[in-house]
Amino acid sequence: xxxxxxxxxxxxxxxxxxxxxxxxxxxxxxxxxxxxxxxxxxxxxxxxxxxxxxxxxxxxxxxxxxxxxxxxxxxxxxxxxxxxxxxxxxxxxxxxxxxxxxxxxxxxxxxxxxxxxxxxxxxxxxxxxxxxxxxxxxxxxxxxxxxxxxxxxxxxxxxxxxxxxxxxxxxxxxxxxxxxxxxxxxxxxxxxxxxxxxxxxxxxxxxxxxxxxxxxxxxxxxxxxxxxxxxxxxxxxxxxxxxxxxxxxxxxxxxxxxxxxxxxxxxxxxxxxxxxxxxxxxxxxxxxxxxxxxxxxxxxxxxxxxxxxxxxxxxxxxxxxxxxxxxxxxxxxxxxxxxxxxxxxxxxxxxxxxxxxxxxxxxxxxxxxxxxxxxxxxxxxxxxxxxxxxxxxxxxxxxxxxxxxxxxxxxxxxxxxxxxxxxxxxxxxxxxxxxxxxxxxxxxxxxxxxxxxxxxxxxxxxxxxxxxxxxxxxxxxxxxxxxxx
Amino acid sequence: xxxxxxxxxxxxxxxxxxxxxxxxxxxxxxxxxxxxxxxxxxxxxxxxxxxxxxxxxxxxxxxxxxxxxxxxxxxxxxxxxxxxxxxxxxxxxxxxxxxxxxxxxxxxxxxxxxxxxxxxxxxxxxxxxxxxxxxxxxxxxxxxxxxxxxxxxxxxxxxxxxxxxxxxxxxxxxxxxxxxxxxxxxxxxxxxxxxxxxxxxxxxxxxxxxxxxxxxxxxxxxxxxxxxxxxxxxxxxxxxxxxxxxxxxxxxxxxxxxxxxxxxxxxxxxxxxxxxxxxxxxxxxxxxxxxxxxxxxxxxxxxxxxxxxxxxxxxxxxxxxxxxxxxxxxxxxxxxxxxxxxxxxxxxxxxxxxxxxxxxxxxxxxxxxxxxxxxxxxxxxxxxxxxxxxxxxxxxxxxxxxxxxxxxxxxxxxxxxxxxxxxxxxxxxxxxxxxxxxxxxxxxxxxxxx
Numbered sequence: 001x002x003x004x005x006x007x008x009x010x011x012x013x014x015x016x017x018x019x020x021x022x023x024x025x026x027x028x029x030x031x032x033x034x035x036x037x038x039x040x041x042x043x044x045x046x047x048x049x050x051x052x053x054x055x056x057x058x059x060x061x062x063x064x065x066x067x068x069x070x071x072x073x074x075x076x077x078x079x080x081x082x083x084x085x086x087x088x089x090x091x092x093x094x095x096x097x098x099x100x101x102x103x104x105x106x107x108x109x110x111x112x113x114x115x116x117x118x119x120x121x122x123x124x125x126x127x128x129x130x131x132x133x134x135x136x137x138x139x140x141x142x143x144x145x146x147x148x149x150x151x152x153x154x155x156x157x158x159x160x161x162x163x164x165x166x167x168x169x170x171x172x173x174x175x176x177x178x179x180x181x182x183x184x185x186x187x188x189x190x191x192x193x194x195x196x197x198x199x200x201x202x203x204x205x206x207x208x209x210x211x212x213x214x215x216x217x218x219x220x221x222x223x224x225x226x227x228x229x230x231x232x233x234x235x236x237x238x239x240x241x242x243x244x245x246x247x248x249x250x251x252x253x254x255x256x257x258x259x260x261x262x263x264x265x266x267x268x269x270x271x272x273x274x275x276x277x278x279x280x281x282x283x284x285x286x287x288x289x290x291x292x293x294x295x296x297x298x299x300x301x302x303x304x305x306x307x308x309x310x311x312x313x314x315x316x317x318x319x320x321x322x323x324x325x326x327x328x329x330x331x332x333x334x335x336x337x338x339x340x341x342x343x344x345x346x347x348x349x350x351x352x353x354x355x356x357x358x359x360x361x362x363x364x365x366x367x368x369x370x371x372x373x374x375x376x377x378x379x380x381x382x383x384x385x386x387x388x389x390x391x392x393x394x395x396x397x398x399x400x401x402x403x404x405x406x407x408x409x410x411x412x413x414x415x416x417x418x419x420x421x422x423x424x425x426x427x428x429x430x431x432x433x434x435x436x437x438x439x440x441x442x443x444x445x446x447x448x449x450x451x452x453x454x455x456x457x458x459x460x461x462x463x464x465x466x467x468x469x470x471x472x473x474x475x476x477x478x479x480x481x482x483x484x485x
Numbered sequence: 486x487x488x489x490x491x492x493x494x495x496x497x498x499x500x501x502x503x504x505x506x507x508x509x510x511x512x513x514x515x516x517x518x519x520x521x522x523x524x525x526x527x528x529x530x531x532x533x534x535x536x537x538x539x540x541x542x543x544x545x546x547x548x549x550x551x552x553x554x555x556x557x558x559x560x561x562x563x564x565x566x567x568x569x570x571x572x573x574x575x576x577x578x579x580x581x582x583x584x585x586x587x588x589x590x591x592x593x594x595x596x597x598x599x600x601x602x603x604x605x606x607x608x609x610x611x612x613x614x615x616x617x618x619x620x621x622x623x624x625x626x627x628x629x630x631x632x633x634x635x636x637x638x639x640x641x642x643x644x645x646x647x648x649x650x651x652x653x654x655x656x657x658x659x660x661x662x663x664x665x666x667x668x669x670x671x672x673x674x675x676x677x678x679x680x681x682x683x684x685x686x687x688x689x690x691x692x693x694x695x696x697x698x699x700x701x702x703x704x705x706x707x708x709x710x711x712x713x714x715x716x717x718x719x720x721x722x723x724x725x726x727x728x729x730x731x732x733x734x735x736x737x738x739x740x741x742x743x744x745x746x747x748x749x750x751x752x753x754x755x756x757x758x759x760x761x762x763x764x765x766x767x768x769x770x771x772x773x774x775x776x777x778x779x780x781x782x783x784x785x786x787x788x789x790x791x792x793x794x795x796x797x798x799x800x801x802x803x804x805x806x807x808x809x810x811x812x813x814x815x816x817x818x819x820x821x822x823x824x825x826x827x828x829x830x831x832x833x834x835x836x837x838x839x840x841x842x843x844x845x846x847x848x849x850x851x852x853x854x855x856x857x858x859x860x861x862x863x864x865x866x867x868x869x870x871x872x873x874x875x876x877x878x879x880x881x882x883x884x885x886x887x888x889x890x891x892x893x894x895x896x897x898x899x900x901x902x903x904x905x906x907x908x909x910x911x912x913x914x915x916x917x918x919x920x921x922x923x924x925x926x927x928x929x930x931x932x933x934x935x
Contacts, residue, residue, distance in 0.1 A: 016602050016831050026832035027569050029840060033921040036843060037850035043706060043869065045737045050609040051835040056571060059831045063575040063599070063824075070595035072583030080585060087490055088583050091535050096759075097573070100546025105559040106761030107898045108550055109890065115548035116760045126529050141621035141763070144804070144816040155663055180804035180814035186663035189809045227516040257527045258514055264521045278490070281585040282821030283596040284618070284781070286763030302659070323659035327562055327624040327652035327750070328761025340542060346532030349488060356493050358513045362505045379516040405592055413588075416805075433492035434501055465591040467794040475786035475798040479775065481615050482605040 004408030010466050013065040017483050020052035026059045081383045081413035081425025084275035092337035106328040117313035121306040123339045132262020133292030137301040139330040146270025146289025147181035152322040154215045154244050155185045156300040165214035171200050173223045173417045198224040198376035202233035209241050219248040223417040224376050225383035235265025252276045254382035257351025267294045277338035288334035356430035357382045367441040371448050388422035393455025397422040403461040407443040556923045560873040560914025561898040562728045564753045572755040572828045590796045597795035600783040603827045610733045611747040612740020613769035618781035619823040620766030623750025627653045627726050628660035629779045630748045634694035634722040636777050642667045642691045646679040648701040651903040677705035677866025688719040696724040704873035713743030732871040734842030746770045755829025765822040779813030844917040845872035852915045855928045861935045873914035888934035
């Protein structure tokens with residue numbers, strides 16, 4: 001098999017500051033057309049020491065070279081589990097850059113930004129329909145802030161009833177943001193183990209459930225890629241004791257048009273527009289993390305939300321709001337892209353996305369089961385989690401991940417979820433064709449053979465990249481967090 | 486039914502199902518109980534082809550007033566600045582924007598080095614020791630700064646200037662809602678700056694931090710040095726919140742003036758207005774606090790062969806490792822927005838940041854003097870400003886702004902929704918984008934509307 005990964009001419013590039021040459025600049029401004037005003041000396045700084053001086057060409061080459069050291073979805077297969085690295089449609093980028101969106105100031109009077117508000121209104125409605133939640137806030141900046149928002153809403157609701165609840169139940173398969181968000185709301189976190197088949201049982205929840213518990217936080221499908229099949233019973237158990245159920249919507253891609261969290265008894269859920277709705281991940285952000293809630297929680301949402309009245313759109317702050325979690329209305333530029341995606345896909349397209357995402361994950365599972373150890377055998381939805389148990393030659397998940405880079409792939413998510421030792425979490429998404437999946441599976445199998453026959457190839461990997469394995473211990477021991485000349 | 490984003494043909498599906506050992510797509514979802522399945526199609530609009538989609542998006546976009554369709558003097562935490570064409574061109578390299586968090590440093594050096602450069606430039610601008618890889622926006626960075634000061638001092642009282650951006654103050658309140666942190670408002674005085682007279686009696690051994698804008702919401706340049714002395718005498722941290730970072734091209738750096746934590750909104754650095762987001766929170770502090778910082782940090786190291794490279798570092802502070810004991814729940818950063826700012830600052834560089842700042846300051850001064858000379862108009866605050874200032878037109882703020890709108894001018898941000906008793910006032914912002922002719926026309930229109 002010919003590897004996708006190969007060697008090519010990659011250019012070195014210094015830091016911006018090391019390029020700097022006094023007197024160069026990379027911009028032009030019209031000359032000042034009023035008298036230059038002078039700031040009192042006591043307030044004025046000296047020149048900004050260290051800021052670089054570069055020509056436009058310098059800057060363009062610098063960042064173009066840097067870009068070639070990156071790997072994106074447009075470069076190749078990026079099966080990063082739980083992150084839903086699907087293809088980012090280009091027309092959505094064009095839409096978000098229309099001046100009527102990109103150049104609108106957030107303090108524009110409502111009567112002069114009706115189109116922006118209309119888009120938000122329709123997005124609120126579409127997300128509500130997809131998830132089964134009647135009320136929506138588009139404000140949270142990303143998934144973690146959405147979680148925080150959702151948990152604040154839960155706490156505000158309990159407070160409004162005069163209930164003193166102090167605990168939040170979180171299964172051991174949860175993302176780290178779940179306990180961190182709950183803690184920010186002043187809750188004590190009670191971890192609960194998932195069952196031997198990786199699924200949470202209503203029984204386990206019942207054991208921990210009492211009047212001290214404010215909420216259960218679940219991820220469905222969970223981080224093992226399994227549907228929490230007892231979800232309806234679990235919700236009943238929590239509700240019977242007056243608690244609420246929060247759903248981490250990170251894995252919503254598997255459920256589009258198939259099932260809706262709001263219909264399962266879940267009370268609050270955050271979306272990740274950058275996962276499910278195909279907006280770019282941007283090298284780490286910006287994301288967007290809207291929150292949907294059931295009717296009784298609507299008054300507590302952060303404001304403002306968009307309402308329609310007599311044919312006009314306006315901003316309104318809910319009566320019992322927890323307050324805003326950021327300035328203005330949320331990541332509007334990301335909302336434009338998500339809305340464009342929903343309009344392109346339509347009802348059948350969204351369902352098709354879920355079906356093909358799940359088919360792709362199951363296809364990879366079928367092709368690799370037998371080569372890699374599959375710790376949980378339940379029906380996979382959007383992702384499949386293997387482990388490194390059967391990998392030979394004293395090779396581990398990290399070695400496999402690094403060797404995959406040499407083969408030309410972005411590695412899967414590794415060492416997560418924590419319930420699987422040496423986890424290899426693969427989420428192909430629906431935008432990959434069968435040929436890509438086949439090639440990836442062949443690479444995975446070839447690496448398993450190498451681990452037996454020539455384990456050093458894994459231990460030394462990656463070897464084709466611009467830099468090889470980096471010394472993270474040294475980085476943390478003596479942190480160098482900026483350029484100091 | 487293959488679509489442009491979903492490549493599967495019917496043949497592919499048949500063959501893949503066979504490999505999986507199933508006979509229908511429905512069987513893939515067998516683990517989902519019948520009772521919770523959706524038994525009807527989603528009620529969302531029918532699909533649009535690219536041309537129709539763009540037509541619909543343009544319809545929505547075209548109804549909005551923009552800095553292109555109108556002459557704009559809107560500021561208040563988001564600014565209409567010149568963005569060089571290079572910025573969008575470079576951030577549109579899909580190796581940047583279709584990548585995610587640099588978990589695998591060997592194939593993420595582009596993102597990592599750019600963040601390292603970003604961290605460096607934020608330190609240079611703010612005069613601080615360390616900066617993180619960015620946060621959601623200025624308001625949430627401000628709330629995170631409060632939480633860090635509380636952690637670092639083990640004190641629970643925080644003094645918040647009322648002249649700090651109202652959205653920032655509300656965000657702080659939301660973040661602190663259930664964390665047993667007492668937030669105390671500090672009024673502003675006739676200068677428009679934080680009142681020292683009110684601040685002094687509030688400072689005691691229980692105060693974790695004092696927070697003020699620099700410049701503040703009224704555009705006024707606070708006396709950070711004095712605020713810092715007062716805060717430090719009580720053992721508290723001084724947090725400077727920068728809502729207009731181009732001011733740092735001209736003003737003494739907060740670090741030089743004694744700030745302990747400097748956070749802010751980086752939108753002015755090449756990021757489009759986009760109706761309020763996505764923007765760019767930045768977060769900088771002293772070396773002593775580095776291990777209680779929130780958010781990602783990129784550090785320099787070497788690879789196996791001794792070549793320089795960059796990695797995410799000090800991650801034992803973060804939620805994926807510390808879970809409920811993490812310094813913050815934040816997981817992502819504003820990667821692409823931080824890249825925009827890095828490109829912008831690289832293009833402008835040392836002289837450009839100064840030149841833009843001087844233009845903003847000079848044009849705002851020009852507009853302010855002309856407006857102050859109009860009969861029936863007053864400037865309620867006496868403090869030195871950077872590029873925005875408050876105007877008072879007794880009984881007429883609302884009608885004046887409406888009349889300006891009718892002439893295609895967005896004249897300012899009304900302050901009535903943000904402060905009791907400010908029905909007469911609005912906030913005017915002038916940037917390098919406003920020509921002298923525009924300012925003159927604005928002043929004339931304003932005079933005509935009085």
